[in-house]
Amino acid sequence: MRGMISSRASLWLAVGLLVAATASYAASAADDGAAEYKARCASCHGESGAGDGPAAAAMRTRPPDLRRLAKSNDGVFPDKVLATVIDGRKTIRAHGTFEMPVWGRQLSQSVGDGDASKRIAAIVGYLRSIQLK
Ligand code: HEC
Numbered sequence: 001m002r003g004m005i006s007s008r009a010s011l012w013l014a015v016g017l018l019v020a021a022t023a024s025y026a027a028s029a030a031d032d033g034a035a036e037y038k039a040r041c042a043s044c045h046g047e048s049g050a051g052d053g054p055a056a057a058a059m060r061t062r063p064p065d066l067r068r069l070a071k072s073n074d075g076v077f078p079d080k081v082l083a084t085v086i087d088g089r090k091t092i093r094a095h096g097t098f099e100m101p102v103w104g105r106q107l108s109q110s111v112g113d114g115d116a117s118k119r120i121a122a123i124v125g126y127l128r129s130i131q132l133k
Helices: 002-027 033-040 079-087 103-111 113-129
Strands: none
Touching (some): 103 113
């Protein structure tokens, strides 16, 4: 149990450092969903969205393939649900073991609430653009 807790803690630390290191870069690309995705999501979900980022191997739950969100939802891109998954309103409470950072909180702290929802919308727009047909 102990080992598991500390390896999770170091994963979070790594993610925290990653976010800190990329925050200034992301700030200069405020509305650019692709840049935001690469800065905040690709480490786990992969450059292409396939779920094969460098941090994925260390996770207990493999990050899902984000190119299949529409496919696995009867061909409808679930944009409203996505925004709540990304900002952390959904799932965090439902799954005690949710392994994804709560971006709403992180973004709100670094750029303020209004900007945070714009950035999440930009990321959702980018995800829409990478859906497989
Ligand atoms: C630390 C690794 C990590 C990072 C960084 C990360 N995710 Fe995730 N993400 C996961 C994992 C793991 C899951 C699966 C969680 C679960 O099932 O409990 C997930 C789940 C998701 C889901 C749910 C997909 C579904 O089919 O329900 C979406 C959407 C998502 N991530 C989008 C993003 C976006 C957008 C970003 C960047 C803002 C991001 N993720 C950053 C690890 C990460």
